[in-house]
Amino acid sequence: MTVCTRCIMDTTDPDISFDAAGVCNHCHRYEEVARQRIIPAGQRQERLAQLVAEVKRAGEGKPYDCVIGVSGGVDSTYVAWVVKDLGLRPLAVHLDNGWNSELAVANIEKTLNKLGIDLYTHVIDWEEFQNLQISFLKASTPDGEVPTDHAIFALLYKIAAKQGLKHVITGTNVISEAILPEKWGYGYFDWSYVKDVHRRFGSARLSTYPHFSLLHLFYYVFLRRIRMVSVLNFIDYNKNQAMDILKNELGWVYYGGKHYESIYTRFYQAYLLPRKFDIDKRKAHYSNLVLSGQMTRPDALDAMKAPVYPANLLEEDRQYVIKKLNLDGQQFEEIMSLPRKTFLDYKNNRNVFAFAKRLVNSSRRLIG
């Protein structure tokens, strides 16, 4: 196994490549994304003030001026704190997909109450969603969180449109999540991929599942002009400092691991991905922190020596997940031993998205 000399990504990513100095493609990509997306320190105040003025203007006379998504995790809770601090009037949206840990629910209620933010919770139709999750398990791709992530974005767009708002403020950020191999996490924007997986493996009709096709996306982005704003790229986002603020000022409680606020995510990242796909997402997460200067490379390598999650709790989660998905032990073992696939084995719109991205990036360069 070859490990990058700058971050800690390695050849468990099948598409990784290294330059002559042993620095990987993710490191180079990080530099490029950081240059494009992180607002330079000297311009932050002005750009942030512009953004706030724009959001306020677009929301004038309406009960809210922006939509935020909340999961109970660090990034999204911190976004709630930041937008409130900026004097905005957000409506918080939460997707209840049936897998929230009690801690996540308590975190959401407590922090939004303290901040005085209204919450809209969408409870997903469990039978449909369970069936879709099983479809993704049977599809045998490493991106099993696509059903959740797709529904969240669908919901954010839908509610922004319904409320007549132009801004969805998200917690996606360059500092902690710019690095992710495509095959580990493609697809949450791609309804044709979700649909094809479910057509092949599903049995229940997805009649209420929140989703958006390319046409919907076009409608939201170009006709309704709804913008996704990564506000954390506008500020000096330091994860540890953010957690301290949330703990001290909002009574928020840490749940131990990126995205472990959901039991399924925790199980997926700590059990299924390492065992079935030889993927440990901590590598991408820590690498990101190394590149953004919030963790040293030796500390990251050291942190990787700890188990992903305590073995006894992992077994508890495994039994819980099997039971909740209405599978039996043997069916689950069959899923675990299916040959590995990726999104490329299914219908998808990757070329369209890649083209759109190039278009956006080149227009960004043209505008400045």
Ligand SMILES: [Zn+2]
């Ligand atoms: Zn690297």
